[in-house]
Amino acid sequence: EAQVTQNPRYLITVTGKKLTVTCSQNMNHEYMSWYRQDPGLGLRQIYYSMNVEVTDKGDVPEGYKVSRKEKRNFPLILESPSPNQTSLYFCASSLEPYSYNEQFFGPGTRLTVL
């Protein structure tokens, strides 16, 4: 089944404790992206990747890192999480970012930073 998977789905952590949220897709998509969703603000793009070893900042990259060592995986790293990073995170992939290609989203990761 074609899908985007994220792990963990739920995470409660404390300020400053490094964490990684994994994202994997099995559709051989070139493009992958991370978003956070907050009430009243909608989805905001954190980072995106056009292909392996190519990553770029979205609108809200501060406090996050990403890597794209393999085509299928695009982990999101929070080196020192803070409470303002409490949010619902979505990973997405598509064949290409800007044409009429559908973005396929993962199920989301709900992160709480205490």
Added chain:
Amino acid sequence: RKEVEQDPGPFNVPEGATVAFNCTYSNSASQSFFWYRQDCRKEPKLLMSVYSSGNEDGRFTAQLNRASQYISLLIRDSKLSDSATYLCVVTPNAGGTSYGKLTFGQGTILTVHP
């Protein structure tokens, strides 16, 4: 001014009603436009792409007005199952420096009641 703006609603309509949402965007060089649907606490899913000539998919019609920089979504004969948040998505000019970025509106909440 936000790059992409939507009326957050909520729109409360009876079954069978026709309802329309608008979404305005600020970057005149924007290239691609989409409507996504998001059910409560779930991932967004593509509803339809928006073509320059307008397009229709069953009860749903999408329109693009480049001169006034807005897109619209019309839902006819509303069903209870149409209750969701509708997100408009705009991508920039593929040749620009923001190549690969996607911008979401904050979403419009629709509730269809019996």
